[in-house]
Amino acid sequence: MEVTNKLKSLVARIETGLDQHVPAADTRPSQLHAAMRYSLEAGGKRLRPALVLAVAELSEAPKIPDPLPAAVAIECLHTYSLIHDDLPCMDDDDLRRGRATVHREFDEATALLAGDSLLTHAFALLAEAYAATPTLSHALIRELSDTAGSQRLIGGQMADLLGEAKGDATPEDLDYIHLNKTAAMIETALVMGGILAKWDSEQLDALRRAGRNLGLAFQIVDDILDVTADTATLGKTVGKDEATQKTTYVRLHGLEVSRQKVQQRTTEAIAIFSDLPGDTAFLENLARSMAQRIN
Numbered sequence: 001m002e003v004t005n006k007l008k009s010l011v012a013r014i015e016t017g018l019d020q021h022v023p024a025a026d027t028r029p030s031q032l033h034a035a036m037r038y039s040l041e042a043g044g045k046r047l048r049p050a051l052v053l054a055v056a057e058l059s060e061a062p063k064i065p066d067p068l069p070a071a072v073a074i075e076c077l078h079t080y081s082l083i084h085d086d087l088p089c090m091d092d093d094d095l096r097r098g099r100a101t102v103h104r105e106f107d108e109a110t111a112l113l114a115g116d117s118l119l120t121h122a123f124a125l126l127a128e129a130y131a132a133t134p135t136l137s138h139a140l141i142r143e144l145s146d147t148a149g150s151q152r153l154i155g156g157q158m159a160d161l162l163g164e165a166k167g168d169a170t171p172e173d174l175d176y177i178h179l180n181k182t183a184a185m186i187e188t189a190l191v192m193g194g195i196l197a198k199w200d201s202e203q204l205d206a207l208r209r210a211g212r213n214l215g216l217a218f219q220i221v222d223d224i225l226d227v228t229a230d231t232a233t234l235g236k237t238v239g240k241d242e243a244t245q246k247t248t249y250v251r252l253h254g255l256e257v258s259r260q261k262v263q264q265r266t267t268e269a270i271a272i273f274s275d276l277p278g279d280t281a282f283l284e285n286l287a288r289s290m291a292q293r294i295n
Contacts, residue, residue, distance in 0.1 A: 003285040035114035042097035055193025058278035069129030080118035156181030169247040183215025210272040217265035223248040
């Protein structure tokens with residue numbers, strides 16, 4: 001209950017932040033901004049912005065900048081990646097976060113531009129919100145842009161598409177894809193929280209390691225749920241990975257070994273969290289609750 005209540009509290013702050021820091025749906029051109037809002041306001045777990053806030057709260061500094069704009073920025077970037085992921089030229093999905101995907105609700109061109117706009121807005125927000133502290137602004141922008149670029153998030157997506165095309169991805173190929181496509185964003189959420197908390201490089205490195213483990217566990221859980229859950233529960237189409245013969249952890253390793261990998265990665269993340277400053281109980285329990293989704 002404690003982790004659920006804390007997460008609800010963080011999500012409520014994030015929803016307020018999204019309303020404050022993203023253009024209203026009726027901003028001209030309204031179709032574009034309505035599509036941006038449509039995807040953002042569909043909800044989702046809000047995991048990445050929640051991690052930014054949770055880590056920033058661990059700070060022992062007397063005063064830190066407001067972490068909410070950074071949390072909103074990473075949610076904008078994450079949502080852009082989902083919109084583009086769902087496009088016909090990518091995964092061609094019809095359902096996301098329990099709603100029709102943006103290109104189904106609007107059209108493909110609008111979805112493409114809505115994703116572009118959210119990506120751009122993420123960096124504009126970081127530049128504007130932290131303009132009074134340019135060193136901090138630079139650090140946050142550098143962190144997020146590195147994660148969003150051709151060697152991480154976008155590179156992971158490219159490798160995923162190439163892997164699907166050749167159909168013979170190895171376990172190393174799969175780890176590469178998801179260390180960059182999935183884990184990179186979770187890693188960066190933690191690190192951005194640490195930057196706001198004014199932590200040193202050693203502590204930021206620890207957050208990176210925790211994020212990689214947590215991110216891989218998250219992806220493996222997703223692969224397991226695609227086999228074991230239903231569409232209504234997940235809010236997106238299930239069974240598609242198997243139908244398209246997509247390379248997943250379950251396909252390469254089987255259900256039982258995949259479950260073991262979730263536990264191993266989760267245990268490693270929790271161990272790292274427990275060595276960080278402050279009360280890390282929420283982060284530890286959140287990691288446990290994410291792993292428990294497959295039970």
